[in-house]
Amino acid sequence: MFKRQRPLMSLKEMSEKQEISGKHLVSLNGSHNSKSPANKMVLDIFYQIFTLAVFGAALPGTTALIISHVCQSWRKTALEIPILWGFLDVGSEQLSTLFLKRSKNAPIIMSWSDSHSLFKPPVSRYFGIYYSARAQYFASCVCLLPRLNTLYLHITFALFEKIRSLFENSKQLQLKILDMGVYHSHETNLSDPNTIRLETPLTNTDCLHELRLRNLFLPWAIQSHQKLIRLSIREPRFLPNPAYLLTFLSHCPALVELEIILWDRPWDTTRQAVLNMPTALDFYHLVSLKLAAEGIESYECVREVSSRIRVHQRLTSFKMRYTDVPLTQAMYQPTNIFALAPTGIVSHFEEEDFLSIFLDLGTNCFVINAGRAGSELETPRIGKSTPFTTIPSSFPFLLVGVGRLDLPFDHFAVIDLICKMPEVRYLRLISSAWELLTSRKIDLSSMLPHLGTLELYDSVRFPQYRDCTDVLITLRGSGIRLRTLILKNVQFDSSVLLGVAFTTGIKTLELPHCPVVPNDFRALRESGIQVVAADNTPCFDISHLAIDSNSNNSLLSPLCL
Structure with missing residues (x-):
């Protein structure tokens, strides 16, 4: 089963090698060799090595780096770096107490993911906080809140209810990063927006730099977030009132990255309309913008927001996607964003199976796609009343496609679009859109001279x-x-x-x-x-x-x- 191989060097050669360089070897069996060159490294170099190893392992999708049986010098050095012990595993009370002692006054990063949830946690298992129904133990960690810097909280609604008061009554909490998601079990009443109401979970939000919410409302009342630079709102359980969302964004002037992804959900009827809704949202530092909506109602909310966003520098990342939205509605978009959208990047447009009209104005491409094969939904017609005049004429990429051969296809509306986009250099026709050529209704040489x-x-x-x-x-x-x-x-x-x-x-x-x-x-x-x-x-x-x-x-x- 095993084949004996000749050793790389004989015992005599190994002994001679050890006599020559033995004083430069670092023992890994726990003994300490003070003459090792590694022990002469300054603390800053060890700090960089250990920090990169620990923080790299904490990223999603990676495994933790566990180093055992190292030399005493390395262990002693690691114990002198408090920030390495800021990731807590409170699944074991004894281990968490040890980590807290070693972390001294370093910031604390906590991650809590319910073990019964089907969703993956945002950080690796080694540094994550896994436990089932341990809300009482989480309450015992309230003493950490003054040093709590980052919190990844992805739990079920039942556990969220047990710790709600900890957030609402905590005045000393000074988070810089909050990633929160609340997922619902079958017994949760999803028809009442008050089931996941969290009006004021954080009394002090002056230090907040990043906020990522999933399956939640905007939890804060309208207040200033001057230091917030990253905001992500993904699939809230109830659609937020556009006026409330606009007012909330108006208090985040320093945003660098903004992501809003909405699905068609019941409207949040408990919010009162804001009387002084801002007419424009000026973001002078915004460089990344992602807007997505699925369904007409969610699109209405996103459109209300996007129509008021004004960026003042060129975007490095820009994605906009609407699915299951009639083209006559989705065509209306603000031209200010398009003017500052990045060039030379084409978004993904290989998907032809959207529910109705797919419009992607992400970068340089304009996409019309009308339907999924076999869809039972009524596919909206591309009508002549489509306001194509709102589309910039400088798009060099045009895609026209129909996913089914039997879908209604208004050639005149598309021809009107082509006439308004003379700078197109790349034309992609899908399925029934070939009829634009076979019916001789368009003259590409005159309509698209740069094609x-x-x-x-x-x-x-x-x-x-x-x-x-x-x-x-x-x-x-x-x-x-x-x-x-x-x-x-x-x-x-x-x-x-x-x-x-x-x-x-x-x-x-x-x-x-x-x-x-x-x-x-x-x-x-x-x-x-x-x-x-x-x-x-x-x-x-x-x-x-x-x-x-x-x-x-x-x-x-x-x-x-």
């Missing part, structure tokens, strides 16, 4: 391929000039494709997931057109391949695809 890349894509998954020969015939006689033609998940007549390649002057032909025969493209190879496979690697390139037209070896090998 360089055209992509035809069928959303039906292979091995079923849709024939795009009719579209290629239309392109062949349109007189348009292209640099790149992309055909994805389709089939076609090879002779027609060759004619399109020569008449449009394309330099690159991409054929991902297409049933092609290499011999059909011998003429393309001889003319120097580069064909790219599904993995974005060239199938063949005339500049790197010696060609002999009289040789049988000049045919492309199927292995190149």
